[in-house]
Amino acid sequence: MCSSSVNSKSAVSLTVAVLIAASCLLEPVERTAGALSRKERFRGERLAAAAGHGAIFALLGGMRSLVASGSWLQANLAWERRDLATTTELIKLTVAADERPLYFWLNGARILANDIPEWRMAGPVPRAFRPVANEEQAQLALHFLEQGLRWHGPEPALYIEMANIHLRRRGDLEEAARYYRLAAEQPGAPYYAARIHGELLRELRRPVEALAWLQKILATLPADDELARRDIVIERIQFLEQELAVR
Amino acid sequence: MPDAVHRGATASLRRIRLIARHTLGEALRLRLTSLLVVVGAGLVLGVLELREFNFGSAELKFIADFGLGALGGLGMLLAALATAQLFFNEIQGRAAYCVLTRPVRRREYIWGKLAGIGALLALFTAALGALIAVLLFWRGGNAGAAMLPVLSCACAVQWFKLTLVAAMTLLVCSYSGSALFASCAGLILALTAQVRPFVSGGGHLTWLRLWPNLALFDAGAVLSAAQPPAALVLLGLIVYWAAYMTVFGVLASYVFKLREF
Numbered sequence: 001m002c003s004s005s006v007n008s009k010s011a012v013s014l015t016v017a018v019l020i021a022a023s024c025l026l027e028p029v030e031r032t033a034g035a036l037s038r039k040e041r042f043r044g045e046r047l048a049a050a051a052g053h054g055a056i057f058a059l060l061g062g063m064r065s066l067v068a069s070g071s072w073l074q075a076n077l078a079w080e081r082r083d084l085a086t087t088t089e090l091i092k093l094t095v096a097a098d099e100r101p102l103y104f105w106l107n108g109a110r111i112l113a114n115d116i117p118e119w120r121m122a123g124p125v126p127r128a129f130r131p132v133a134n135e136e137q138a139q140l141a142l143h144f145l146e147q148g149l150r151w152h153g154p155e156p157a158l159y160i161e162m163a164n165i166h167l168r169r170r171g172d173l174e175e176a177a178r179y180y181r182l183a184a185e186q187p188g189a190p191y192y193a194a195r196i197h198g199e200l201l202r203e204l205r206r207p208v209e210a211l212a213w214l215q216k217i218l219a220t221l222p223a224d225d226e227l228a229r230r231d232i233v234i235e236r237i238q239f240l241e242q243e244l245a246v247r
Numbered sequence: 248m249p250d251a252v253h254r255g256a257t258a259s260l261r262r263i264r265l266i267a268r269h270t271l272g273e274a275l276r277l278r279l280t281s282l283l284v285v286v287g288a289g290l291v292l293g294v295l296e297l298r299e300f301n302f303g304s305a306e307l308k309f310i311a312d313f314g315l316g317a318l319g320g321l322g323m324l325l326a327a328l329a330t331a332q333l334f335f336n337e338i339q340g341r342a343a344y345c346v347l348t349r350p351v352r353r354r355e356y357i358w359g360k361l362a363g364i365g366a367l368l369a370l371f372t373a374a375l376g377a378l379i380a381v382l383l384f385w386r387g388g389n390a391g392a393a394m395l396p397v398l399s400c401a402c403a404v405q406w407f408k409l410t411l412v413a414a415m416t417l418l419v420c421s422y423s424g425s426a427l428f429a430s431c432a433g434l435i436l437a438l439t440a441q442v443r444p445f446v447s448g449g450g451h452l453t454w455l456r457l458w459p460n461l462a463l464f465d466a467g468a469v470l471s472a473a474q475p476p477a478a479l480v481l482l483g484l485i486v487y488w489a490a491y492m493t494v495f496g497v498l499a500s501y502v503f504k505l506r507e508f
Contacts, residue, residue: 011422011502019457022494026487033463033483063316064467065301065309072302100471103302 068098079111082119087111088140095148105148106161113141113165138169159183160193173200184217191221191228198236211240262351266359267366273336274329274367283325284374290317291378307387308470311398314379315466318372319405325371326412327433330364334417335426344508354500361410361417361496368409376402400475401466407488408464412437414495415459421502437461459491 075090091108098104120133142165148158163179166172177200184194194217201210214237221228274280294313301309337343346356380398383391416433423429440461463484469476476484 011505014501015418015498016457018494018498022490023457023459026490029483029487029490030460030463033480033487034460063313063320065312066297066316069300069302073300101302 064098064100068094068101068104071097072104075108075111079115082122084116084119087116092144095144099148099151102148102152102155102157105145105152106157109141109145109148109161109165112144113138113169117169134169138165141165141169154182154186156183156186156189156193159186160190163193163196167200173204176200177204191225195229195233195236198233202236202240207240207243211237211244214240259352259355262355263359263362266346266351266356267362270333270360270363271366273333274363275370277329277332279328279332280325280367280371283321284371287317287321287371287375288378290314290321291375291382294382307383307391307394310382310386311379311394311401311470312467314375314382315398315401315405315470318375318379318402319408319466322368322371322375322405322409323412323434323437326364326368326409327416327437328430329367330360330413330416331420331426331430331433333364334360334420335429347508353504353506354497357417357421357500357503358496361414361492361499364413364417365410368413369406372402372406372409396475397470397473401469404464404466404469404484407484408461408466411440411459411461411464411488411491411495414492414499415440418495418499418502421499421506459487463487 071090071094075087075094078086078090091104091111094104095108117130117133117137120137121130142162145158145162145165149155152158159179159182163176163183166179167176177197180193180197180200183189184197194213198210198214198217201207201213214233218230218233218237221230221233223230291314294310297313298306298309337346343356347353376398380391380395383394383398385391387394412433415436416429419432419436420426420429423432436458439455440458443455443458443460443462475481
């Protein structure tokens with residue numbers, strides 16, 4: 001112990017008063033500087049999620065990649081055991097620990113939407129329950145991907161995954177077409193998103209809209225990129241033109 | 248301070264520099280410093296073994312992220328523990344009394360201590376940052392070299408955060424009667440400042456707003472942005488850091504002035 005001490009209570013009051021004044025005065029500066037970590041509120045949610053799993057100190061220390069990788073590994077172990085609740089929780093913890101890699105969002109959503117409904121059908125479960133399980137899990141995965149969009153902004157890969165869920169798990173062509181279009185409209189989107197949107201419009205019996213869309217995207221497709229598949233787009237335009245001419 | 252040679256800003260700065268140099272020398276001799284440097288270097292090098300457990304992000308990003316995490320976590324421990332230990336070592340060993348009976352103002356003593364610990368933290372950050380940079384260059388070649396400007400920026404952001412933790416701990420030291428209390432309180436206050444994002448939405452924790460927001464100094468965000476922060480954001484961070492360093496420094500000087508020996 002030390003022999004010296006501070007006897008003045010006024011020092012404590014002054015300290016608190018100065019800190020309050022400083023926090024008020026520096027609020028505008030904090031807002032400007034906060035652009036670096038503008039997702040603070042989400043980070044608070046992430047910390048709250050991690051706190052329940054004992055990972056908070058690692059996160060506060062900055063070991064986000066490691067915590068996320070560890071919980072992803074555990075999620076995969078739970079996936080092997082077909083442990084529905086643990087897999088779901090660990091997927092959520094993974095993205096709570098590190099929201100940056102799209103890998104976690106996409107693969108997590110695929111497990112939620114495609115694998116878990118099959119686990120829920122195991123055992124003596126009425127066949128009529130399948131659409132219910134499919135719908136519930138699809139909604140869970142869509143909500144999960146919406147959270148991903150909050151972090152990443154309009155990311156085409158996330159929109160495409162949402163479109164896939166609407167198309168393959170829910171059979172909702174209208175919504176699938178909407179999300180493929182959203183994906184296609186983002187910079188850096190893969191060319192196939194626009195092609196699938198056009199194809200879905202045709203399947204929805206809206207050939208005029210499909211033709212207009214394909215003609216619009218054809219103008220933007222580069223001639224020297226094989227992935228753009230201009231030939232397929234031209235073929236589909238010709239097919240739609242013929243179909244409309246017959247009518 | 249009757250002698251004219253001891254008056255003026257230049258003489259004051261010289262005294263602060265001397266105390267800072269002495270503090271840095273003492274800090275470098277601490278076993279705690281050596282221990283944390285060795286553990287930090289071990290953790291940074293250990294990332295090579297942990298690469299197998301990495302999913303989702305590219306190897307270079309994982310190395311940088313993990314290294315900065317080790318730097319931040321151990322740096323925070325160093326900032327809180329070394330500050331308390333250095334401060335109380337001098338008081339308990341009566342060395343502080345010898346200094347303060349000379350023409351040295353108490354505020355100069357506090358600012359000298361803060362500058363010395365700031366220098367220690369700069370050396371710690373530079374050493375671990377250099378180790379991360381070597382690993383990045385070794386594993387990534389040109390891609391690793393391209394990450395170095397962002398890494399430097401992230402290290403600077405970490406240093407800002409660590410020095411603020413040191414300043415908070417020094418304020419606690421100026422009040423407290425024991426190194427144990429000061430270091431524990433310093434760490435708790437640092438954690439409190441880290442969880443400030445909890446209060447951004449209001450609620451019953453709004454009172455935490457009176458404490459600085461250390462989550463602003465997010466080296467991970469600098470790293471994931473893959474480019475140094477915008478000039479305005481960087482300026483905002485520097486102003487925020489400088490303002491709180493001044494607040495804590497001035498408060499610690501004032502409280503230390505009231506301290507009875």
